[in-house]
Amino acid sequence: MAGESESFYTVADDESTKFGFERPEMYQSNLVGTVDPYDRHLFLCYKSHESWPSRVEDSDSDPLPKLLSSGLKARKNDISVKTRLTICEGVDELALSDGDVLVFPDMIVYRGLKDSDVDGFIEDVLVNGKPWASGVQEALTGTYVFICAHNNRDRRCGVCGPVLMEKFKEDIESKGLQNQVVVTACSHIGGHKYAGNVIIFSADAEGKISGNWYGYVTPNDVSELIDQQIEKGEIIERIWRGRMGAPVEETGKVEEPKLANGTNLNSNEKQPLESGTEGKESVGSCCQGANGFSCCRDENFEKPAKKGSGRLSCWIGKWEQREILTAVTVVGAVSTVAVAYGLYRKSR
Template sequence: MADLSRSIPAGGPLAAPVSAAPTLDLEAELQLAGTVPHYERHVFLCYDGPDWWPDRIEDADPDCLPGCLDTAIKARRPNLKKITRFNICEGKDGSELSNGDVLIFPDMIQYKGLTCSDVNDFVEEDTCERHCVVSWISSDCVDKRCHIFGPSLIRKFLEEIKVQRLRQLTVSACSHVGGDKYSGNIIIFGPDSKGQGAGHWYGLVLPCAVRYLLCKHITRREIVDELWRGQMGLTKEQQKEALKLRNRENARSSDLPKEKHDESVLKDQNQTSSRVARFETRERAWTALAVVSAAAVVFFASRVYKNPN
């Protein structure tokens, strides 16, 4: 795991501008890059809040929606091919993320109002049709840091969203996505430079780096290599090669004006646990940031999604 202590000064509270960047050497970056297991799709089921989620999705009551969906997917798994991560996120009736809604990345699709009675049709018509095999991700967190530090990271996101006037962003919780050794995990989904859906993972992200992350990835749509773990759709080796390629490209453009780096962005780098996901679609934009506490938290913004119904 990358040792970020080398980039942390002994100064006072964070006072870095939004353009300030955390600094890691190439070796440290490579220790983060290539740590995302290969998968091709991420699915979120909107369902109540963390207090109502089972510790392990596979142990969910078969009569509740997560249990119904789990059972239906497992029954059809032999006919499916693509590996997809599956998580629960917060749902609230009457909101843009209501109970039973399903979000699919990078397809940028939101299905509205899934119920136990139509779970089988949903799996047949969507999951099987797309040759997708879903692996449930347990919502239990094996690292206590998820429970202790996650809320502070969530609060920082809310604070910075307000300060930066990112009114398109909203917040929801999501279940544990794994990777506790990289506490402070963030997944950002959105179109790449070619307009195709992409999902980028960041690790070791703490509240003091939130401002910079929002500014660079959300506002500027630039990858933060210093904290980049990998990308949905790429193997671990491809993730490492992608970082090396960007480093070479950056070196070739070194004659351009350089951005000032402020190492204080990662001050107080504790072992925090978090998860963030970003979601944007082609018709109404989404941004989703998921941060793990006992479960996780998801931020949704720029709401443009496809509703196939």
């Protein structure tokens, strides 16, 4: 038995290293902007995350998710609000069961959707923006945390998701928030490499419901997500992927990536050029002045002498002058000697 137990934990450790929070790809990608823009999120409660096939929305053995997904695609041009569909587990505490549809940011749940109801539900709620004529509508309150645990789609979510669910429930209970925060598993939401993937629907600092996506979430981040995102409505930028609604660049929440020296990576400010090139203009370019006056000059225009060249020329001139005087003196001396020697010969 001891050997079996040891073997089990060895496998678990190997899976954690390969698929869990210790895998090499953790924190290797930039998370901001990895959420495609959309404005409404539907969650269809259906079975458990262990039973979902890889493509649960396209599975013939799961007609309800397939019918709803196909219906959304078929009526895409008729639905004015960009809508996303995800499958989730039911929640016993709220008596959420198969066929219940949660709608965010509307904070509404429609009860008991059946295969035969799908077309009418899409027509009433999503196309016409009216209450579902054939179903029961109830208001949702509190915060909803959806954690991707779609093991049959990607093992990384299958390993990370259940651990995060357990940690969230544990911390929520310890903080006395079990009646205010709902945690459940959901199907593929995109970006398995960012696992653990978490979506939190809660009120922001202004009281508006927003759906914030987080990636690379580990159990060590859970307490901070509860304290900051859920209770204060403030995002945690280092693991934030984006949110339902406005694109990332319009939220004003995320700082531009910075270089090691603190310079904004995407800044439009002019950066210093390499030494010796700063401030140089293109050779041969011409600028047009006011009223047609051009500051361009003729190519043959005499260039002004460089600073210091006058003193050099003067020094050279003085040096040449001294050489000439010396030469004249030497010639004069030689001539004098020659004359004196001639007179000496004649006197003899």
